[in-house]
Amino acid sequence: MKKLFHLIRFRTALLLVSPICFLNGLSAQPYNWMLEIEGVASGFFVEVSGIGSENEIVEYKVVNSSGVEVILKVPGRLNYANITLKRGITSNMDMWTWRKMVEDGNIEGARSNMTLMMLDSDGSTVAQWDFANAWPVKISFDSEFAFESITIAHEGLTRIE
Numbered sequence: 828m829k830k831l832f833h834l835i836r837f838r839t840a841l842l843l844v845s846p847i848c849f850l851n852g853l854s855a856q857p858y859n860w861m862l863e864i865e866g867v868a869s870g871f872f873v874e875v876s877g878i879g880s881e882n883e884i885v886e887y888k889v890v891n892s893s894g895v896e897v898i899l900k901v902p903g904r905l906n907y908a909n910i911t912l913k914r915g916i917t918s919n920m921d922m923w924t925w926r927k928m929v930e931d932g933n934i935e936g937a938r939s940n941m942t943l944m945m946l947d948s949d950g951s952t953v954a955q956w957d958f959a960n961a962w963p964v965k966i967s968f969d970s971e972f973a974f975e976s977i978t979i980a981h982e983g984l985t986r987i988e
Contacts, residue, residue, distance in 0.1 A: 862912065863942040864961075869921050874913040875943065878956055880984065881906055907984060909964055910943070913976040916968065922977045926963040937962045941979075942987075952988060959983040 860872040883903035891897050928937040938960045945954040961981040968975045 859946050860912065861944045861946055863944070864921075864925070864939045865941070869941075870912070870914060870917075870919065872912040872914040875910065875945075877908040877910040877978075878943070878984065879908045881908070907981055910958070910961075910979045910981070911976055912943075912979070913974055916973045916975050922963065922966060922975070926966040926977065929963055934962060941981075955987040957985045957987055 860875050862870045885903040887899045941958045941961045943956045944952045958981040961979050964980045965978040
């Protein structure tokens with residue numbers, strides 16, 4: 828039971844119990860996600876959600892060769908989910924600056940190709956996704972755990988590894 832409590836405490840208070848080192852102003856504590864924007868390391872994150880795509884379903888009523896009415900389901904519009912990334916607060920302002928471009932109306936300037944890599948404990952890439960025309964939809968800060976999160980929209984993804 829003591830081990831379980833420690834794990835839960837570690838996950839909710841990561842910033843307080845983990846040693847922190849910095850690489851060019853980017854926190855590199857035991858994060859397991861790295862974000863690159865246009866090939867440049869732009870941040871390390873502890874949590875990622877929303878990687879995926881889905882099609883709307885279009886239903887057609889048809890009469891089959893036996894005269895029975897059936898519903899055919901076919902793929903409709905393709906939709907890519909927004910990605911949400913979370914990390915402990917750092918002195919690095921890249922994500923806030925990127926979001927400010929959108930707030931100021933420079934959406935075309937903010938659109939960037941990005942790569943998200945899942946890392947193992949040695950920092951080796953376990954999985955990698957590339958995203959086309961990504962731009963920040965939302966950025967926020969949670970003072971309870973000193974975490975910031977950024978939500979990113981994109982127009983396509985490819986799983987590389």
